[in-house]
Amino acid sequence: MAVYPVASVGELPEGTYRIIQVEDRSIGLYNVKGEYYAIHNYCPHQGAELCKGPVCGTTLESQVYEYIYGREQEIVRCPWHGWEFDLKTGKSLFSEKVRVRSYPVVVENGTIGVVIGR
Template sequence: MSKVKSRYAAASVQELAEKGRKIVEVKGIEIGIFLVNGSYYAWRNMCPHAAAPVCEGVVCGTRLPSLVYEYEYGRDQEILRCPWHGWEFGLTDGKHLVEGGVQLRGYEVEIEGNEIYVLI
């Protein structure tokens, strides 16, 4: 039996267009909302490694798999790096880039007009 989720206004489309992210509190939970390549993603502001405020970290890219002595950079503005220990997570899927099975807690996002809602 699935739990019915409630919808909470969290940000405006304009805020995310200007800043790329916003950290909000919904029902006592800190959530980071990110605009990535035209889509919105919401992640709990808690790193699964050491409970750091992960959504305050740098949004960047990362080194892609490549040949020895070749350093190919990619996924620009799609990676969130934890500010405490540098763990990197994909902003589109929440997955840790190295440790299989480790990922951020995500929330559904809905857009209606100029409002961005998070479903909890």
């Protein structure tokens, strides 16, 4: 496994993201409430650039006729068909079988690095 330095912490303020290229992979790098996460920029549904979709929250489990909104800044929604994925894990919100690849992120000496396995 190799760590690829991709940005400094000052370049990615809380609530922002950027799309980076690492080893011919397009990856979305996100700052979610001060924590950094990286996911593959490819929706498994039909190949859209997933990381160009909005970062948002979602409705949480609730009673009938009750709508509770939560997980603000933790969900990315595909710009083509609205499939939603957890930025922290890459898991979809609608099926345990569908996910997008996530990558470990490390911060050392003010530099954000993405870990890519060979």
